[in-house]
Amino acid sequence: MTGTNSNTSDPRPRKPARWLRNLGVNAARYARQVESTAQSMFAGALPMHNMFTPTPTNPLLGVKMPSAETIVLNPLMRRRSFSVDGTGLPFDRVGWVQMPGLRRFALGYFTSHGRFGTLAMADDTGAVYMTGDLYANLDVREPDLELDVTDSLVTDDDSRFGGTKPAHIATVEGSARALVGDIQGRDGNGRMAWLAGFLKSANRYTIENARAELPARLRTDLEYRDLMAVCFFHLYLAVSVNGGLQGYGAGNIISNFRRFSPLAAIRTSVAQTDTARAHRMRVSGLEEYFADTMRRIGVMGDLSELEADHGREPLYMIESSVSHARFLVWEKRMPYDAMLTSLKLEGAVNRFLLIDKWLDYNAAHSEQPIEDTVTFKQVARIDRRLLRNPSLSALPPTHPVHILDDPECFRVDDYLHFGRGMSLSASLDASQAGVAVDVRHLAGSEWIYRHALANAVNALWLPFRFDTDFRSNLQQGEVSFAFTSASRTLMPDELINMRSGAMTELDEAERSRISAEYNLQIGLIFASLAFGASEQVRCVSLRMDSLGLEEAVYERDNAIKTLMDNAMTQISDLTNLEDFTAHAGQGRFGERGSALFSDPEETSGVGDDEHDGVQTQDMQADTDFDRELRDLLEHDGSTSSDETTMHHAESEDDTVQSLLNVDEEFDRLRNSNPSIKHLLTVTFTRDEFIDYMHANSCADPFAVYDAFGAQYDYDGTEGFRPVEPSFSMDETRFTGDAAYTIPERRDRPLDATVARSLGAHNVRDLSISREELFRGTLELIADTAKNDNLRADRKATYAMNLIEECGDPELRGHATEITTAIIDGTPIPQITSTVERALADARRKSQEMVFSGDEEGAIVNMERVIGELDEMFESDGVVPHYFTSYTDRVVYNRLFAMPDERIALVPDALFQAHLDMGEVLFRYDRGEEAMTHLNTLVRYAPATAGVHIQQAIRLCASEDWNSVRAAALNALRVACDPVDAANAYYYFACASWMKGDTAVAVAAGNLATSLTQNLAPAQRAELERFRNLAMAQGEQIAQTGVQTVGVLMRHDVPVWPQVECAQIIRDAAFTATNEKIFPVAQALNVSWYALQGGNLGPGGMQFLRSLNA
Template identity: 20%
Template sequence: MAQFRSPIRRVLTSSVVVLAVVAVVGIVRALTLGSVAWALVAIAACVAAALVGVFAATLGAGSQEEQSGATDVTAAQTAAATRKDQAPAGEKDATPSAAAKAEAQSNDALAAQAPRSSHPDDNADATEAADATDVAEPATQTVEVVPAESSPQAPAESQLDFESVAQRLQASADPMDELKLVVGDIRTRMAQVDGESGSQAQATLSPSGIERFFARVLVEAGLFEKDVKLPRIAVTRSSRTGTLRLRVQDEQLSYLARLRVLKLEAALAAAQRACAYFEDPQSATVEDCYRLMQSLANSICAQSAPIDQPLDLEAGEVPDGEWAVRRSIATAIESLQLPYRLEQHFRTNVADGNVVFQVALTPEQVFPSSMYVDGIGLVHSSREMRRKVASAYAQRLAILLAATAFRSSRRIKHAWVVGTVDNATTHRCYLCVDFDRWRFARLDLAHVDDLRRAMRPFVPNMRVEDGILRPVEQTADLDEARFSPAWRFMPVELSSRRLPKEAAAALGTQSVSGLGIEEASDRQIVAGNILLHLADAGEKDATQRNVRTVLDFTRDDPDPTVRDAGERLVKSMVSGTSPTDPEAIGHELVFGDPLSRAAERGRDLLSKRDAAGAVAVLEPVLDHLDRTGAYADGKGVVWRYFGSYVDRALYNRKYASDGRALLLAPDSYFAALFYASVAQVMLHHPQRALTHARRLVELAPLDNHAVLQLVRCLEECGSMDEAQEVLTGFLRDAHDPESIGLGYYRMASFMWNKGNLLAAQACYQSAISFMPSITPIVVMEVAGLQQPQVTQVAGTDAQDAQDAQSPADDASGDAGEKDDAPDAQAPADAQSAQVLGSPAQQGAIRPLTQPLSQEEIEATLGYHDIPVAPTPQVSQTVMECTRASVDAEVFPVARNFVNVLAAFDQDDVTLDVMDSLGSEPDQ
């Protein structure tokens, strides 16, 4: 275990530093608060730091003694045998000095066993890589034969436990360093056995062929190279295939770094499959592993069943529907066993029988730097060899994806596959194939050996020269109307389409317009048309021409708000008060009414904490609307506001069965009510604030901002029981992670205030699980509540608490959600902090250090009649609406629902379906 002592000492040293910091904090708290508890904490930290420091020093002394005694060969062999008996599974027992020495000579001693990945072909700059496919190839190919590896004197026995290595990589903050330790151990033993480092007599175990292969492919992939700076990487594992994946955590990634990451990931995948394939890892040779890797790449099509065997449907899916086809394709893609990362996008148009894939082909630089050649053995792969292999792999991948599309539905008649390579400077297409179902059914997917013969019937748009794909013109695109019809993205409010019977039942409306949420959609469309015809301000008679343009587009519109907006804009143009910038003119047309201006002004004043000014601006406008009865419900009509398409569909399912027509209230009306309520709370007028909050919930019963503001106002008025009842109903209907997280966070304050600390802990843990960003606030809040002298959270914590209750910053821009949530810039003041003192004052405090299990959380919540959100009913309703909106091809609504599913679970299949919906094509 000597090689682990240095890392252990570093860990112990870090622990000493942490304990010292804790001791200092304890001393300061003890002096400032006069707390005996903090004094005891400080003393304990000091004692622990001293003990850990002594242990680290002892460990360091032991390491020095072991290094000084390393010259005694007999003692070294005995120590090695002892370490072999004690080493955990999957860990290597090379000494630190040997591992360091092996890493230092990675370019010299192991050149024969593991050729460097800094081959001139691999280290080409971005420009050279971009033009790789256009370089003329020599007429003859020189093959460099790798010298045969010497027969090890020590017995070969594999010490590689790939599962253990995978777990360590997933848990490591720096998985590449962890991987270097594993490879370094193998290379150390290779150097000893092969007589390249020290004496062969020192070797106790010879690395097996799989271990040598593991080290070789990773060295060739550039694991130890420093010519390219690698990004921050996290190792994850596919839940479907078990394959390790390298997730880049940096926002930007250079092209050469991307190639390095892809090659390292492919090397890990090759090693993983070799470890899983060979029943006797001791007998497998390096050549066997390379033959296996090449065989798998040449037989990827064999994993697909014939296209007349459809993919499985899930419960509730409509056969041959858009949702079922997209979900089936995404599931099949994520379940493919491939040697290289698959990066693709797809679109479906089931009604027309079309599916298209656009695939980022694997660059030739990612393919192995060594290959096995029959009759010769292992050789360093040349650029031409890699390009041929990459070209063949691209064609087989196209066939495999087409088979996946055809198996998703019998209605799919054509599957296009577009293969492209994007490097640092260029975008190039290398194949574009229209596979038709009739000809494709004749292919034997288990034996796709003759690629030329397999592809010829489909007349592919590709150019193959000497087995290498050359760039061609791209003749298909994801956004074409045959794959993504533009009407799918038409504004919901302006659609005249009727929904199919099944979709209408799931979405609670007979027409697509019944899912609308944008009251200003008509004005926005008209404004866009006007902007296309406006004359420049410097042109002759510009004002007269622009007035005529505005009147032409607005005076005969059936929407009265459009006519009013046009008249208002014309008056400002004539008087010279209208803006001259085209975008400002469009904004004036859409949001230039007095209510919108008042709401915008109120928001600005609240952001400056001028509550009195906000009230002075907002209250007169709201009073006028109340007196005139604007937006008041009547016998045959109701006015409602919705922040998202999900809210609208769920409202339809729950409330819209009374037969009354629903009209959309302006966003500015909702915003004005919200800002007025917040301002009244700041001015300590809780009853006035409560009046506005009740109107908010009447206007938007499913909106989280409205309901949480009502809870806050009820607390301010002292109606704690009613506030808790409202919050309980809110959790029962909550359908997205942010709403659920905020609901549990607020419920925790009620439980704590009542002395139900276990329930409070369950709520806090639930809030954190659904909304991790709230964790620092919860930690500080609980820490403050557990101090007897503290009766409310400090002002900075209260600021964070309000920010946590305002998810607009996190949710803005999400598909189907309005990005102008009214509380995005509302002033921050404590929501729960002001009422969380009584348990501490009563002394009913216990440390909340032991986390509850999920079963304990659910049992605790149920005992206190707190819903476990999302409830099964809500989850089922959301899933039904998701499928219905995708099948009905109402994509603005569908994107919003799929986005909610992805927020709960970042499953690759859900993300692929989300990506397949695309965005509105450019017109």
């Protein structure tokens, strides 16, 4: 139809017009020509250069700089330049040049006549390499400057992006979303140093915390290549020229701590701050405060005992993996004054880091001030606030805390919630480990509570080091908690006056008050955590202790001064030439002559004078220290110089010995340990404590303790004085009845759930020591005999049951005597074991035979006695067994014990006798007889991995490889320690190799070497030989951990720690802790930690400590 518009009526798409297709072809051809021309022009702009030839370098103003490679610029090269006036760099204009066809770009300086001198190359991954070679292979080089993304944030703080939020900034609900990173540069020693931070949002960058003073156009809204150029020239080269490479503020100080020893790091940081200020670079208020604090401690002077010796400082710094607090640790003993100095230094470092953490929190949550804006006075105010109220910084805040505006707010809810969170975390750990958590243990589990409180305490970041210990009895809702205080010596010498704003020197009374308030606040934190970790805790009894370091230093200094004064007096007399020559002829003869020919009274007088002096007998007498000091003072006041001179002339050797004794006493005084002193005790009740903390601001922590009747003695100048504590940490109300008593001395039935977990119907079924069980049974019988509330027949029945359950043959032999004595009301006879004496006599007789040449008779004698004792312990249907730990006993109960089995514990002496006889017989090449003793050991201790490993070792000598594999597998079945497991895998690998199972041997060897570093070098070499031989034969062997596990599992070899005893130990550790059988619980929990990799951590160590008596 005419007039119809085909464009609208025809549904088929039209083909592109020919002219449009030709246009595209021409455009592509033109683009290829432009690229070819550009590459030609670029190649012509560069000199000929071999990319494999090392680039020569030349020093530029103390910075190792590459020889610049000159580029002739052309219009196709993108570039950007900016001025570096005032930086000290010998360039007018610097910047970057992007060459066509390369992803990297050059950094350098612009010259006249359109040329560019290349100093470094930057790639697109945030790395800069100092080389003038445009074709350098950067993959084989280490970057000299690099960017590292560390975090991300969402912030409303527009000032961090230059004052206003640019339209291109990525936003989330109106807030800027950015990546946070570090800028690092390589120093002259080849180590990376922190220089500044950066933000990245929507491919635009902002530089933060830069040492150089940068205008806004070089600091914010930067494109990537501009950022790299500014970092290279302003943050790297210019800073290096002006006093050496360094970063800005806290980041620079923390970087120094990671690179240097503690004192060197502090001194370097202070020197860099001074250098930056001298070169008019930026210095933050925080680093100014850090430098001022360190100067007042005296770090910039001579610290004698803390100085480096042959380049090695006695102190080194470690960082807690949980709280991130820093600790200064010394490897060998130091004098107390040096210890106090190091602890004060440690406290100052942590105070600085806590302020930095708070400023970082502000920066992440759009709060002010941040380090870029904070002043010296603001830092000083923050330090004072955090010191007077450590609850503000001990845990990361869950919401913004305005320290400068509301300093007295105690964050009690935060600590209650944190303790509760730790309890949930411990419950989750138990469930993930496969522990069968009983319903009744969910709310009142001692295992969960103690782990929660231990982890919570060790997550605190406090400025001063502390030590803690606690006990808990959730059944009664009681907790006791002890902690060490921070003394006034550790407090700062100067703090800001909040009214005048000036730094004020503190006197002893003010430092004592600050120390007291700080320690009281710490106690409130611990109480809050103890309440928060379990709703069942109704009372927390708190005890504050002092290690007595200050007192020890004061007393010791006085004592040492007295001793040294006396020593110097004697040295002065010895070095008096006139007196010395006048009496030099007497010597020992003069001493003898005065004794033989002088007046008896004079002789007696000399003897008395010698008795009154400080002689060897007096110095080594077993008297108390105060008496020694009193004697010293009396001697100094009663002896004249003439008498002393005559005394020395008569006994020169005794004088020298006396001086040596003074030196020995000096060492004894310095090396003795201070005693712990109790300073305060208080009991907080749950509801009253929480209500009081909510109602009061805690401006006066003394008032909190007074409200709960705390017992303490506080002096305004001296601080807290020692007091008699109102409770003991190990009282039954805090621990439960007999919780720390070993099973051998307890008689307590266990319910069915606990019995299934521990494999025991009574606590006594967990006994491991025959000697302790022997004495414990007699003690229980004696206690029962004294019970007037029981009839004699019941006492006798109870005693007989104890003896039968014990299974000990010697006790069973005296059963009639014991029960008869109980029924008759006569004293129970004194019974002692004769096994050890019999073995000792046999050893003595065998030794005499050996000395007389009858070695065979000696062996026969020992074999006879050992055989008789074996028969004795196997009589009347009892099964003899030996256990090295409570873990072994639980594993045996669950894996090996038969129903209603009666066990007789084998004495240590008998077990050792079998071990010794096996060793002797092996030395005499009597392998079969020796194996008999080893087999007996295995029969006695089937749950002890070491016995099976010993058996495997001996079987290797006889090349019985099937038996070696069996022994190694038996060891793996019960191994709860990585060293035992590694040794078992080693012998299994040897046996497998000899049997031709190459893949299994190599896999077992891989696991053995990965479990521990304690394998012997010869063992490691043997396993490596297996591997090399297998590879030389083209065998397919396990190369990775996954492959290793796969090979072992396919051949039914246990993969440690997923062995048969693992789940048993986990369940039993949980149960024993909840049942308050703490000696057993401690052993099981140690084994559990070993199965988890052996990394206890501070929380694990604190937990185990709570299980100690």
